[in-house]
Amino acid sequence: MIVDDILSRLLYRDALVLVIDKPAGLPVHPGPKGGETLTRHLDALRFGLPRRPEAAHRLDRDTSGCLALGRHAKALARLNALFAQGRAEKTYWALVEGGPAEETGEIDLPLMRRSDDPRSWWMKTDPAGDPSLTRWRVMGRDPASGRTWLALNPVTGRTHQLRVHCAAMGWPILGDPIYGTAPRHGGPGLHLHARTLGLPLYPKKPTITVEAPAPGHMREGLAACGLAPL
Structure with a gap:
């Protein structure tokens, strides 16, 4: 990833917040093994401010789409409060293997870590x-592959919530090597995308609503489920 690329991924900008389209495969923060991270590129998004913006919430490394960044400390605190209070409106697109028989529903299953290891x-x-x-809605189906395109709305924000919930229902997200059937290496990539982010950031103004375009690795599968060509 290069600096010009992150600038091209800017979806929204105002005095408090930036929203970017995070690419799949790029972690936001450094991990124990090091490697490339989004954080290394955020200086390119200062736009004249003395400090780089910081992520206000999490997106898994392999999840693409809308990521909100606070432009300074006060902005980050306001954004953190929105996410902590569950006021941020998040819609994800997922391609799942199989799918529900119904058209809408919800998954109400408590989650916990598999081990006591904090890492x-x-x-x-x-x-x-x-x-x-998690609330879900069928957006389309592909009879040929048996896959389903879902819109997922996480009411809570647990780690790997959408991935675990879909797998527990018997329709794992395509390309998930941990909770699904994909190989650990060389798979099709996780087909989970943070499509829409709504931020009620300003009391007297409408909610900021931002959409991220479907990533390249998901477009063929989404098209087979009925997504109109871009």
Whole structure:
């Protein structure tokens, strides 16, 4: 990833917040193994301010789409409060293997870590876990492959919530090597995209609503499910 690329991925900008289209495969923050991260490129998004913006919420490394950045400390605090209070409106697109028989529904399954290791991000459903709720809606189906295009709205924001919830229902997200059937290496890539982000950031103004275009690795599958050509 190069600086020119991150500038081209800017979807929204005002005095407090930036929203970018994060590419799949790029972690936001450095991990224990090091490597390329989004954070390394955020200086290109200062736009005259003394400090680079910071991510106000999480997106998994392999998830693409809308990521909100606070442009300074006060802005970041306001954004963090929106996400902590569940006021940010998030819609994800996913291609899943198989799919529900119904057209709409919700998944209400508590989640907890698979192990006591604080470094582990792998999750599981467990009645003793944290309450976790996902609402879903069928956007289209591909009879040839048996796959389904879902719009997912996480009411809570647990780690890997959408991936675990879909897998627990018997329709894992395509390309998921942890909770689905994809190989650990050389798979099709996780077909999960943060499509829309709504931020009620200003009390007397409409909600900021931003959309990120479908990523390249998902377009063929989405088209097979009925997404109109770009």
